[in-house]
Every structure is written in C-alpha cells, then in structure tokens.
Amino acid sequence: MTRLKNTEWHIAIIGSGGAAMAAALKAVEQGARVTLIERGTLGGTCVNIGCVPSKIMIRAAHIAHLRRESPFDAGIQAAPPMIRRDRLLAQQQDRVDALRHAKYENVLLGQPAITRLAGEARFMDGHSLAVRLNDGGEQVVPFDRCLIATGASAAVPPIPGLAATPYWTSTEALVGDSIPQRLAVIGSSVVAVELAQAFARLGSRVTILARHTLLFREDPAVGEALGAAFRTEGIEVLEHAQVSQVAHVDGEFMLTTTHGELRADRLLVATGRTPNTGSLQLEAAGVSVSQQGGIVIDPGMRTSAPGIYAAGDCTDQPQFVYVAAAAGNRAAINMTGGDASLDLSAMPVVVFTDPQVATVGLSEADARLEGMATDSRTLLLDNVPRALANFATQGFIKLVIDQHTRRLIGVQAVAPEAGELIQSAALAIQAAMTVDALADTLFPYLTMVEGLKLAAQTFSKDVRQLSCCAG
C-alpha cells in the first residue's frame, strides 16, 4: 500500500460513536485530515440511547428501591415512593444532552482538521463513499483510508406476530413516558436484565422470558445468583422459555410461550444487537462480513479490503463502548502508518444490576476449553465484612487460577458494586499475579474489593478462621 506523508492523509470515518470519535481524535493527532460522517444523532449509541440514559434510569430505580425497602427498615421507616416518570425522564435527558455537548460536540468544535458531514454513507468502491446528505443531495467522499464504525441496532427475533405490535426495544424503553403496570421482557443478556430490574424497581410487575438461563454465556453460578436475587424482589424469571406468537389486542400484549400465555401492558425485546452493515454496500469495496453479520477484522482492525478498517459494534468485537473506543484508537494508529493491536484477554465486563455482575478473564469452562488445568475457589459474600456491614450478603466472588503457575486467570463476581472491584482483578491478571501474591497484598478493610484478597486467601486458608482485616 502507498505510504503517504502525514499531512496528505484523508481519512473518512463512518459513524460518530465511541469507536469513531476515538479514531478521529487519534488520526488528527497523527497529522491526518478527517471527514466524520453521521446519519443520526452525534455521539452514537452510548451517550444517546445506551450506557448513559440506562445507567441514570438504573440509579433512579435503585434509589426508589431503597426508599421502598432496605436492610435497615426496622430502624428507618420505609415508604413506597411516588414515581414521577416525566420528571425522571427530563432529568435523564438533560444529563444525556449535557454529556453529548461536552464530550462530542464541543470536542469536535476544537478540531479544525475534522469535518462533519450529516448523512448516510455507502461504498462506491474501495476508494470512495457516496453520502446521502440529510439536508438533501448526495456528496462523493474520496478517501485514502476509511474506518467503518457504524455500530449495531437491536435485533428483533422473527416471532410470528411480533413485527405488527408496538413492542419496545431498549431505545423506546429508555424514553417510555410511563412505567407500565405489567412488563414482559424477551431476552436474558445484559440489556434485558438491567432494564428488567430497573422497571421492576420503578413499579412494573416484570416477567423475563429467557431462552436459556440468565446471562447464560457466563459461569452458571452467575445466572443462578442473579435469578435468585431477582426472584427475591418479585421479578418473575421464566427460563428455557420460547415465545411462539405475539399479539397486541385492545392495548394488551398476549404472548404464547412454552410456559403458557402471558399478558402484559408493554413488551421489551432485548435479544442482542445486530451490526449496522446493511446499507453500506460493503461488497462494492470488497469488505467481508462474518456469519453473525459483523465486519471481519484482524487484531489491527483491518478488514478484507486494503485501506479499510472497522471498529466497535459493527464488527464481532464484544459490544462495550470502551472496547469500541480502544479499537478505534488502534485503528487510527494503523491507518496512519503505525502498528497497534487490541488485546482483550483482560477485558472487564460489568452488568449494572443489583447485585452487579462483574467478570474478567477466563471462566473455568473457558480455561478448560483452552486446555488449561485450573483450580478455583468461590467465596460467598457472607464472608466479606463490607457485605456483612451492609446487611447485603447475596452473591459470591470466584477466582480461577492456572493450576501449574498459580497465576490468576479469571474472576467472576456477583456482588453489590462488583463493578468497582473487577478492575483490581483485571490489573492483577494483566500483571500476571499469582493468587498468593494477591492474598499478600494490602486491601483496605470494609471495602468490597477486600473480597478479592479474602477469596485469594481461601486457596490456602479457611477464611472463617481469620480475625478481622484478613491479615
């Protein structure tokens, strides 16, 4: 491929989400000129319809839950809260708008080497895009390099009747103007469980229809613990459930399922997200997609077409914004003559339920599939002082180690604020720490992350016999 001088590079980036923005800023830092093409709202999924609004709604629901009940109800009188959905929505949208201005619009204003184009891009060939402008007309954008960062959209399963009903995806659910009395949720992965619990805590009677178990790709103990926590709160979890028909009659959803008929006021479909590649005319540029529909890339985000890269949810990479941003950053380095790749071996994952689910590295089953001999310990939360002080002891922390080297290779946790402890585990894995070194590290007493140290100690001690502070 021809090498260009920094100032001559023109990079076209399709999309304006986490992957696109990280790539645009890095490319400009490397001396390139960028055209950023976005057909919808600047900022993409995370800030507008994903991470940010969902975490605000989940936090509000958590507060509602604590007002209704907490482990301290004997001494602090609980009272059912009055939920004003309109005010919660206004507050949520204000923060979304503020973050979009601060982190996307204002950042771009300070970057004269980035030109914004509002419209939908498609490939004409391996060197140029045609952009159907939102204001009318079409513009051809020739490029030296191109990054596809078009994200993903809610997948809708082909259930008979469903398409003709006013079902919600997460996008509509997050801005729904009322909290339905009865909510049915089809799905069992991150978005499904997070929103199911949020709606339940804001007042809906929620039924989850899970095709397998909850979060079935994780260690089975994770789904079991989350399912138990959900059922304790009154959320109905129907596992191994298939929906064969959906109808909407007189304002009511009727679902025919393997568990019988289910009626609901609203239906949320959260069965995964499909890469946005359909309108790109990828074949004109020779860009291949996988069977799952994601753009095929190598570890340097290069597609099958020379000079064309892809990053984030439009590929088969794990669908998290920090993965998208890291991939966009590496892609920009490679598009401007560098050589970078993305290592996901210590990628932390957090599911924002209560208790939270947090994982990093390998589960025991994954490690065995890779042919590793493993050892593991599971520490129940009633051994963790922070959990005891909180009177919230549902959950566990599981450590998986390589039996030969005793290095930590994976952690699975179901615990309140587990998201705050998982990064320490990720750092320990990245630093190739042994479980013995982890057990010897100082951890502050009465933090949840101290549970990592206690779990590490269980490889050589019975933690129930330890005095305070885990020595």
Ligand SMILES: Cc1cc2nc3c(=O)[nH]c(=O)nc-3n(C[C@H](O)[C@H](O)[C@H](O)COP(=O)(O)OP(=O)(O)OC[C@H]3O[C@@H](n4cnc5c(N)ncnc54)[C@H](O)[C@@H]3O)c2cc1C
């Ligand atoms: C409800 C929900 C909650 C989530 N919560 C979290 C969380 O807590 N933490 C986390 O890490 N991740 C979370 N995610 C996932 C995260 O939002 C995504 O992984 C991330 O935003 C993907 O970034 P991206 O840059 O790949 O794509 P996106 O942000 O989706 O950006 C793609 C952009 O490309 C544009 N586009 C598509 N096709 C074209 C075209 N042909 N021409 C021009 N523009 C085009 C789209 O309009 C879009 O703006 C959540 C997702 C959802 C749905």
